[in-house]
Amino acid sequence: MTHMTNPRETVDHLIRAINSGDLDAAVALYETGGVMVVQPGSLARGTAELRAALAGFIALKPVLESRAENVVEAGDVALYQSRWKLRGTDPAGQPVDLAGESTDVLRRQEDGRWLIALDNPWGARLLG
Numbered sequence: 001m002t003h004m005t006n007p008r009e010t011v012d013h014l015i016r017a018i019n020s021g022d023l024d025a026a027v028a029l030y031e032t033g034g035v036m037v038v039q040p041g042s043l044a045r046g047t048a049e050l051r052a053a054l055a056g057f058i059a060l061k062p063v064l065e066s067r068a069e070n071v072v073e074a075g076d077v078a079l080y081q082s083r084w085k086l087r088g089t090d091p092a093g094q095p096v097d098l099a100g101e102s103t104d105v106l107r108r109q110e111d112g113r114w115l116i117a118l119d120n121p122w123g124a125r126l127l128g
Helices: 009-020 023-027 046-058 123-127
Strands: 030-039 041-047 065-073 078-090 095-108 114-120
Touching: 009 023, 009 041, 009 046, 009 065, 009 114, 023 046, 023 078, 030 046, 030 078, 095 123
Parallel strands: 030 114
Antiparallel strands: 030 041, 065 078, 078 095, 095 114
16 A cells, blocks of 8 residues: 555545545555544444445445545644545436535554544534
């Protein structure tokens, strides 16, 4: 795996992994104790649940793109914010068109890689 030297590279790798259907590469970009907000009110915690959640996104055969990005770093922690859009097809063959504003927390590991600790693709929508 390529060495992700900054948070933006990690998220770029995640987008490429999802778009290419590479579940293993996508899961590897999260900390083993990472958490994803799958949808408001539903969390995936840890590698097994993250794998299942990411597999659901990959099953849509998506085209995922990031529209705008902002990264704020404080030592070994980073806040990554973006606007994203996903187009795909659900298992019934119906088109899926999603968009959101992501707020993620990444942490620099001892080996220098940045991995995703918290992945919230719904941003402030969690507030209701």
